[in-house]
Amino acid sequence: MVVIDGKAVSRSVRERVKQETAELKAKGITPGLAVIVVGDDPASAVYVRNKEKACDEVGFYSEKYALPASTTQKELNDLVDELNARPEISGILCQLPLPKHLDDKEVIARINPIKDVDAFHPVNVIGDYHFLPCTPAGIMELIHSAGVDPMGKKAVVIGRSNIVGKPMAMLLLHENATVEIAHSKTQNLADVTKSADILVAAVGKAKFVTADMVKPGAVVIDVGMNRDENGKLCGDVDFESVAPKCSFITPVPGGVGPMTISML
Numbered sequence: 045m046v047v048i049d050g051k052a053v054s055r056s057v058r059e060r061v062k063q064e065t066a067e068l069k070a071k072g073i074t075p076g077l078a079v080i081v082v083g084d085d086p087a088s089a090v091y092v093r094n095k096e097k098a099c100d101e102v103g104f105y106s107e108k109y110a111l112p113a114s115t116t117q118k119e120l121n122d123l124v125d126e127l128n129a130r131p132e133i134s135g136i137l138c139q140l141p142l143p144k145h146l147d148d149k150e151v152i153a154r155i156n157p158i159k160d161v162d163a164f165h166p167v168n169v170i171g172d173y174h175f176l177p178c179t180p181a182g183i184m185e186l187i188h189s190a191g192v193d194p195m196g197k198k199a200v201v202i203g204r205s206n207i208v209g210k211p212m213a214m215l216l217l218h219e220n221a222t223v224e225i226a227h228s229k230t231q232n233l234a235d236v237t238k239s240a241d242i243l244v245a246a247v248g249k250a251k252f253v254t255a256d257m258v259k260p261g262a263v264v265i266d267v268g269m270n271r272d273e274n275g276k277l278c279g280d281v282d283f284e285s286v287a288p289k290c291s292f293i294t295p296v297p298g299g300v301g302p303m304t305i306s307m308l
């Protein structure tokens with residue numbers, strides 16, 4: 045069993061991006077990212093700060109718009125229109141979740157698909173990706189780093205969120221895996237997960253995936269970020285019991301987490 049080192053893979057992705065950015069800058073092109081955050085969700089504030097830092101590190105130009113929770117839909121839409129029109133802004137990201145009175149679908153649809161770095165716009169979701177959604181893209185990078193080719197393998201994704209589960213299934217399908225999406229209403233879940241050569245857990249429940257749910261030799265990817273009964277950070281997978289059964293597994297922390305912003 046090998047524990048996949050997300051921090052190391054993440055570092056190598058950032059090095060690659062830094063080099064590619066330097067090459068672009070030599071041709072007079074500077075990638076520019078605009079990040080919009082509305083309200084004062086503490087987790088969003090951390091993500092956005094880390095996104096800005098990562099931009100600096102690789103040499104991107106970046107702008108942050110921290111808007112008050114009282115921002116109206118029109119004000120948000122107008123900002124997106126303005127950023128769509130500015131040539132020095134090549135990517136626009138509106139951090140989710142938005143305050144309840146704002147419609148995230150409306151904002152996402154308003155971003156020009158060629159600037160939609162999250163790949164959340166319907167045009168991008170259909171699969172003709174200009175960009176890849178960053179968490180699933182990071183997972184594909186981890187799978188590749190382990191030398192695993194999804195072609196012909198059975199992949200099971202537990203979770204069907206728009207940000208992780210659904211696009212994850214599409215990326216695995218794109219690489220010719222046979223893909224099944226399981227979720228909270230799936231019957232006989234363990235039978236489904238036990239069929240997986242590649243199992244991706246994105247459920248949001250601490251230590252939800254136990255050893256009896258995993259096929260011997262499986263590649264197990266843990267997208268979870270939870271607290272256990274002692275308040276310790278843990279994933280959706282019960283690492284201690286599951287790891288000995290796997291060929292490869294990602295830890296929490298230090299697996300999928302460090303990849304997301306690097307892929308962005």
Ligand code: GUN
Pocket residue numbers: 137138139140141162178179207
């Ligand atoms: N909130 C949690 N993850 C993400 C993400 O990848 N993109 C955006 N825009 N918001 C998020």
